[in-house]
Amino acid sequence: MPFEYYITKNNKSYRCGYTTGSCAVMAAKAALEYLFTGITPEYSGYTTPKGIYVSAGVSDLKIENGAVSCCVIKDGGDDIDVTDGLKIYASVRKIENGISIDGGEGVGRVTRKGLDCEVGAAAINSVPRRLLKEETEEICRKYGYTGGIEIIISVPNGREAAEKTFNPRLGIEGGISIIGTSGIVEPMSTRAIIDTIGAELKVMKGSGAEGFIAVPGNYGENFIKGIKGLEGAETVKFSNYVGELLDFAAEYKFKNVLLAGHIGKFVKLAGGIMNTHSSFADCRMEILAAHTALYRGADVCREIMACTTTDEALELLEKYGVFHQIMDSVAGKAEYYVNMRTRGFVSCGVIIYSDKRGLLSAGKNGKKLVGEFGGEI
Structure with missing residues (x-):
């Protein structure tokens, strides 16, 4: 059956969709079913990491050189974007052993360090890769097959679509990325996010809270829970809307706000950028280069400036022996701007991390607030 799932935000109903990763998984499952049974499936589905069962219609089934x-x-x-309406293909065939997953036409190739995939690999992120492997193994067990399977994911119009994304700037060339950590696309208008x-x-303040810890999303939340003493800490998620979060904090007269975020987003705060979405502003390398100029030529x-990702830039900072100076400089400037946003009515602290390196730096007030919230860094 077709997928029909809705969420309600601020009394409005939004129809959810599914990610390119989910499309790849469903297409692969359908192709495998035909490979083992010879029966053409009308629909394909699976249970996403979010626990929601998603299904979709299957089309263009072909058999060529032993591959389906x-x-x-x-x-x-x-939540319409440039990938909406694209055909996501999966080609499967039997091989001697193992499960091989690769990208074909229209799936980008990673050319720079710091992304979810290794350099040279198809831009099929880790969660879709894991799901493809797990669903394939399950189908093989179902039909008693003990050999290997090769899976090739392709998107015929992916190269053209990718030109309208940030993939070329991120070092992903030749096509789109196959992504999706939850498997589901949950749409929400900008206004709805800010209102939420x-x-x-407002509810937190009404319950007596004087301060709170804020993070962009799940990764920031996991980082906070990894700090000693903050394992059970509650966080407020603000997506990319740092400025609006701070405006609310001042309006509701909170005393303290501790902001924790990934270097890729929070380096922008050091430039006074209060919306961290890539479509709003970038300037990551420009800001890092400006701080680097204080210590190097x-x-x-x-x-x-030639770096594509912040992880790549961090490696250079370490190479030239200015890593800690630059990170402390960036964190300090980020604190300056977030406190400027609240006009001094709220005491704001900043801590910055990366997935690979963990804690990178904390501003003076960030360190203080970590302690006040019961943590230790």
């Missing part, structure tokens, strides 16, 4: 291929059409629900943040803070700054 078919496609699922990407549906973003009410405000409503949550133009040649090093030029190398920083």
Whole structure:
């Protein structure tokens, strides 16, 4: 059956869609079913990491040189982007052993360090890769097959679609990425997100809270829970809307706000950028290069400017012996701007981390607030 799932935010109903990763999984499952049974499936589905069962129609089934291929059409629900309507194909065939997963036409290749995939690999992120492997293993067990399977994911119009994304700037060339950590696309308007943040803070203040810890999303939340003493800490998620979060904090007269975020987003705070979405502003390398110029010359700054990811830039900072100075400088400037946003009515602290390196730096007030919230860094 077709996928129909809705969420309600601020009394409005939004139709959910499914990610390119889910499309790849469903297409692969359908192709495998035909490979083992010879029966053409009308629909394919699976239970997403979010625990929601998603299904979609299957089309364009073909058999060529021992391989079966078919496609699922990407549906973003009410959250339309450049991948909506693309045909995501999976081709499967039997091999001697193991499960091989690769990208074909229209799936990008990773050319720079710091992304979810290794350099040279197809841009099929870790969660979709894991799901493809797990669902394939389950189908093989179902039919008593003990050999190997090769899976090739392709998107015929992926190269053209990728030109409208940030993939080329991130070092992903030749196509789109197959992504999706939850498997589901949950749409929500910008206004709805901001209103939800405000409503949550209003409730917190009403319950007597004088301060709170804020993070962009799940990764930030997991980082906070990894700090000694903050394992059970509650966090407020603000997506990319740092400025609006701080405006609410001042409006509701909170005393303290501790902001924790990934370097890729929070380096922007050091430039006074209060919306961290890539479509709103980037300037990551420009800001890092400006801080680097305080300690190193133009040649090093030029190398920083040539970087694609913050992880790549961090490696250079370490190479030139200015890693800690730059991180402390960035954290300090980020604290300056977030406190400027609240006009001094709220005491704001900043801590910055990366997935690979953990804690990178904390501003002076960030360290203080970690302690006040019961943590230790």
